[in-house]
Amino acid sequence: MAEVEVSREGTVQTITLNRPEKLNAFTQTLHAELHDALEHSRDPAVRAVVITGAGRGFSAGQDLTAFGESGNVAAMLRATYHVNVLAIRALEKPVIAGVNGVCAGAGLSLACACDIRLASDAAFFAPGFAGIGLIPDSGGTFFLQRLLGTPRAFEWMTSNRRLTAAEAHAWGLVSEVVDADAFPARLAERAAELAAGPTYAIAATKRLFDEAATATLEEQLEREAEAQAKAAETADFHEGVAAFGEKRPPSFSGS
Numbered sequence: 001m002a003e004v005e006v007s008r009e010g011t012v013q014t015i016t017l018n019r020p021e022k023l024n025a026f027t028q029t030l031h032a033e034l035h036d037a038l039e040h041s042r043d044p045a046v047r048a049v050v051i052t053g054a055g056r057g058f059s060a061g062q063d064l065t066a067f068g069e070s071g072n073v074a075a076m077l078r079a080t081y082h083v084n085v086l087a088i089r090a091l092e093k094p095v096i097a098g099v100n101g102v103c104a105g106a107g108l109s110l111a112c113a114c115d116i117r118l119a120s121d122a123a124f125f126a127p128g129f130a131g132i133g134l135i136p137d138s139g140g141t142f143f144l145q146r147l148l149g150t151p152r153a154f155e156w157m158t159s160n161r162r163l164t165a166a167e168a169h170a171w172g173l174v175s176e177v178v179d180a181d182a183f184p185a186r187l188a189e190r191a192a193e194l195a196a197g198p199t200y201a202i203a204a205t206k207r208l209f210d211e212a213a214t215a216t217l218e219e220q221l222e223r224e225a226e227a228q229a230k231a232a233e234t235a236d237f238h239e240g241v242a243a244f245g246e247k248r249p250p251s252f253s254g255s
């Protein structure tokens with residue numbers, strides 16, 4: 001059975017990590033299949049991507065029983081986790097982590113690499129790393145600092161404390177917590193909303209926020225001006241303005 005399942009509903013692509021008996025812990029195979037899935041997500045017909053997990057896990061991070069697959073940890077990280085984290089950031093469309101359940105270690109980093117996190121109330125979040133004497137890798141230090149601020153991120157990552165979905169929401173780590181029963185439908189609804197949005201503007205907003213982290217105000221104003229000039233040339237901008245004038249909801253084509 002595939003360790004990553006991919007499905008398409010309209011313009012939403014859903015990528016499901018699929019090793020439920022191991023809480024979707026990462027193996028070399030899972031990384032490779034996730035990479036293929038993210039490649040397919042680049043298809044312009046896909047306007048939003050969901051990453052979620054099968055069973056009661058989102059992902060428990062590195063499969064600790066498969067840790068010996070590669071002797072060189074840094075090389076392994078570069079060839080697997082880094083490639084997929086960078087692929088998520090490079091996708092010119094929103095990526096939603098549908099955190100259905102347990103989210104730990106590099107699974108937490110992967111969720112944090114996404115643009116939006118929606119959690120089931122069955123989910124919990126655990127650093128993992130500190131429990132086994134490791135640092136938060138796969139972008140963990142990068143994303144958690146931005147999401148939580150250094151003091152909170154440091155304190156959490158140097159503990160191995162489990163955070164409930166409600167606590168994660170209170171911290172701003174997830175945007176919404178949904179009853180487990182209603183979770184799949186709400187996740188699909190949220191993804192469809194994003195997929196129906198002005199795709200260029202959403203993609204450029206994603207990129208601009210990433211760039212803003214290291215930019216000067218002057219640089220960022222210039223990037224915004226360039227991106228806005230492109231946005232103003234899209235059919236979606238013209239549709240948005242027309243819909244405003246006609247007092248109706250816009251119907252964005254993503255072009």
Ligand code: LHQ
Nearest residue numbers: 022023025060061062063064065102104105106126128129
């Ligand atoms: C697992 C795992 C797992 C295998 C649960 N592996 N089986 C990158 C590169 C190089 C080096 C290493 O690290 C990395 C990045 C990382 O991600 S490091 C961090 C790795 N992850 C962890 O340390 C988390 C380890 N797991 C846990 O702490 C707990 O299992 C969590 C908090 C995830 C879930 O706890 P519970 O809900 O109580 O479930 P459980 O512990 O009973 O696990 C269920 C099953 O899943 C169990 O198998 P079994 O056959 O006994 O039913 C676990 O052994 C297995 N499992 N995580 N990472």
